[in-house]
Amino acid sequence: MRIGNYQISYPLFLAPMDDITDHPFRLICKEWGADVLISEFISAEAIVRYVPQSFRKMSFDKEERPIGIQIYGSSIDSMTKSAQIVQEHAPDFIDINAGCWVKKIVSKGEGAGLLKDLIKLEKIIVSIRNSVSIPVSIKTRLGWDSNNITIFNVVKIAQENGIDFITVHLRTREDGLKGKADWSWISKIKEECKIPLIVNGDIKTPEDAKECFRLGADGVMIGRGAIGNPLIFHRCKKYVEEGVTIPPPDLIERVKWCLKHFELHIQYYGEEKGIVLFRKFYNWYFCGYPYISKIRKLLISRRYANEVKEILYLIIESPEKIQEIPHESVETPQ
Ligand SMILES: Cc1cc2nc3c(=O)[nH]c(=O)nc-3n(C[C@H](O)[C@H](O)[C@H](O)COP(=O)(O)O)c2cc1C
Incomplete structure (x- = not known):
């Protein structure tokens, strides 16, 4: 898979996690084999108002590359302007959050709230795509709930409008972080998806990562499985690429x-x-x-x-x- 100047086989992504995937945590995960890093989500409204905290979250070192900055919001204007501001900081890509399930975010139509208004999501994507030159990705969920599965529509919108890759957390918004991520969707999504598909949710062992690649993923993203356990990336890499089993750390x-x-x-x-x-x-x-x-x-x-x-x-x-x-x-x- 290619991200800007980087060609990566079996890419392992560190998931964006608010208050967790800051600069120190990203460095630790990078050292232990995470291929691609993403910032915590940053409010587009805060970026356009130049809130210092949001700029701190945006900063990174060159050894963190390739790195994406994730933005969230529901205003087309603020999302576009914030993407332009983010681009000035020269990350390798910009990631649009269309998956955050937290009530205070979705109630404002942000994060997974965008899954209830796909016309607006498309406008945001088109506007950002036309305003920045670096790669743009999107992180989303299967849908709002099991009766409203939107992933195929979102995949279509993304690939028709120049999104470079898509990450799918294999749960719905209603699921939050409950239950088990449903990997049976991977092959179905892959059939429709012409851009690289990164999958996420409950990938905690090298065997999990291998299974997700087998089911058709082009990349896997690990979140909670990496907290306190950065070696997971190295273990997954060795197992997926070489079939070598590295024991869990003592x-x-x-x-x-x-x-x-x-x-x-x-x-x-x-x-x-x-x-x-x-x-x-x-x-x-x-x-x-x-x-x-x-x-x-x-x-x-x-x-x-x-x-x-x-x-x-x-x-x-x-x-x-x-x-x-x-x-x-x-x-x-x-
Ligand atoms: C503490 C915490 C903070 C999170 N913050 C974000 C975020 O800022 N942006 C985002 O897209 N997802 C966020 N997520 C969701 C994760 O990126 C990921 O989709 C989810 O944890 C499922 O993956 P996992 O089973 O590997 O943890 C967060 C999850 C957790 C647990």
């Missing part, structure tokens, strides 16, 4: 990435903010570990980066010592 390996991710986070956000924002990742990194609740309590009670790192080093060197740290030293976070 705790020590996971803690080493946690440490690296934490350091990148602190560099990017600064110590005070970085420590707080990083707390959401502990459950993912220590998932399945017997002392998780103790470790988590210890980590979230620390106010300085060095204290967090000391605990992580202790787990790497002698995990059983965690049990010896007295409860009294667990402070309540402010």
